[in-house]
Amino acid sequence: MRISTKGRYGLRALIDIAVNSETEPVSISSIGERQSVSTSYLEQLISKMKKAGFLDSVRGVNGGYMLARAPEEISIGDVLRTLEDGLTPANCLGDECGSADFCVEKVVWERINESVNAAVDSLWLQDLIQAQKEFQNEVERENCTL
Amino acid sequence: MRISTKGRYGLRALIDIAVNSETEPVSISSIGERQSVSTSYLEQLISKMKKAGFLDSVRGVNGGYMLARAPEEISIGDVLRTLEDGLTPANCLGDECGSADFCVEKVVWERINESVNAAVDSLWLQDLIQAQKEFQNEVERENCTL
DNA sequence: TAATACCATAGTAGTTAACTAGGATTTAAA
DNA sequence: TTTAAATCCTAGTTAACTACTATGGTATTA
Numbered sequence: 001m002r003i004s005t006k007g008r009y010g011l012r013a014l015i016d017i018a019v020n021s022e023t024e025p026v027s028i029s030s031i032g033e034r035q036s037v038s039t040s041y042l043e044q045l046i047s048k049m050k051k052a053g054f055l056d057s058v059r060g061v062n063g064g065y066m067l068a069r070a071p072e073e074i075s076i077g078d079v080l081r082t083l084e085d086g087l088t089p090a091n092c093l094g095d096e097c098g099s100a101d102f103c104v105e106k107v108v109w110e111r112i113n114e115s116v117n118a119a120v121d122s123l124w125l126q127d128l129i130q131a132q133k134e135f136q137n138e139v140e141r142e143n144c145t146l
Numbered sequence: 147m148r149i150s151t152k153g154r155y156g157l158r159a160l161i162d163i164a165v166n167s168e169t170e171p172v173s174i175s176s177i178g179e180r181q182s183v184s185t186s187y188l189e190q191l192i193s194k195m196k197k198a199g200f201l202d203s204v205r206g207v208n209g210g211y212m213l214a215r216a217p218e219e220i221s222i223g224d225v226l227r228t229l230e231d232g233l234t235p236a237n238c239l240g241d242e243c244g245s246a247d248f249c250v251e252k253v254v255w256e257r258i259n260e261s262v263n264a265a266v267d268s269l270w271l272q273d274l275i276q277a278q279k280e281f282q283n284e285v286e287r288e289n290c291t292l
Numbered sequence: 293t294a295a296t297a298c299c300a301t302a303g304t305a306g307t308t309a310a311c312t313a314g315g316a317t318t319t320a321a322a
Numbered sequence: 323t324t325t326a327a328a329t330c331c332t333a334g335t336t337a338a339c340t341a342c343t344a345t346g347g348t349a350t351t352a
Contacts, residue, residue, distance in 0.1 A: 004340070005340080005341060005342085006341085008251060011254070012251070015250060027295085027297085028297080029295090037342095038342070038343070040344075040345095041341075043297090044342095050298095057296095057298085058297080058350095059296065059297045059298080059349070059351065060295075060296055060297075060350045060351030061294070061296060061350090061351055061352040062295080062296075063296045063297060063350080063351075064296075065297090076254060104158075104161060104274055104278040105154060105158065107274060107277045108222060108226075108274070109149070111266070111269060112149075112262055112266065114265075115261045115264065116258055116261060116262060119257045119258050119260070119261035119262075120254065120257070123257060127253065128250055128253060128254070131253045132250040150308095150309065151309075151311090173327080173328065173329090175328080186311075186312060186313075187310075187311055187312080189331090190311090190331095192329095193330070196329095196330095203328095203329065203330090204329085205317080205328065206319025206328060206329075207318090207319055207320040207321065207327045207328060208319090208321090208327075208328075209318085209319075209320090209328050209329060210328075210329085211329090
């Protein structure tokens with residue numbers, strides 16, 4: 001069970017935009033440089049987030065992206081579901097389904113599903129921005145050794 | 147984000163053994179027939195569960211597997227972590243790690259992780275056996291249309 | 293005019309999941 | 323004592339998918 005780079009890079013890009021768009025819109029190329037991700041790949045992810053209503057854009061020279069809503073109002077759950085095309089852990093829709101034995105697993109998957117959604121729905125972009133600020137304030141910061 | 151066939155087939159096999167081992171050990175070939183999974187693949191999954199202490203075995207003719215503990219004492223969390231080699235949604239261990247930006251994501255992954263583990267740790271094999279019995283008791287059972 | 297968003301789709305390389313293959317060992321039963 | 327049914331063990335193979343990359347544009351605007 002894992003979350004793909006879509007979720008990871010997309011979320012990072014969103015945080016990047018939130019942090020850097022105070023004075024002017026943030027271009028994809030500048031995000032790409034900071035995050036070391038190709039502009040082409042970022043384009044795909046950011047486009048999804050714009051369509052989903054998390055971002056606004058300005059076209060033309062000096063254009064770029066900015067948040068469409070306050071970071072307190074952007075749910076990480078909504079963002080991840082957008083980027084990952086849903087977060088459900090397994091599909092109970094395949095051709096196997098319909099067998100009595102199989103459907104018992106529904107109990108498990110539903111419980112996991114509910115719990116994952118509840119976890120990410122109680123997190124907001126603002127929380128992550130805050131966490132990042134705190135992290136950066138640690139001057140002698142320890143490496144991430146989770 | 148998904149759970150692999152290891153978790154699915156393995157869990158099904160465990161339920162199968164629990165249900166069918168009252169009089170004699172359950173052979174891999176009989177599970178394979180009931181669940182439509184190859185014996186070779188099942189072997190690997192069941193072997194893991196045996197090593198993890200959920201199953202006992204009897205070798206030789208008429209041998210097979212049975213639960214090593216009561217189904218009330220087998221946690222679905224333990225089983226899935228065994229089968230899937232952990233349930234963590236992403237690794238914060240790669241070479242990217244160490245960058246300040248990246249580690250913000252830890253907040254998200256940790257929260258998901260805790261919540262998934264809590265969900266499956268509060269489910270026990272007995273609960274699934276019970277759910278299966280109830281399911282089968284519905285004589286006119288509706289198809290699984292989750 | 294150049295920098296940007298916006299759009300679509302195809303290709304491709306690497307990784308991983310999902311299985312397959314083949315044999316060694318144990319043991320009840322013929 | 324032989325046989326066949328079973329567990330046990332380790333590799334190998336294949337198919338799907340992820341994670342990009344590439345291409346080639348059009349539209350917009352400082």
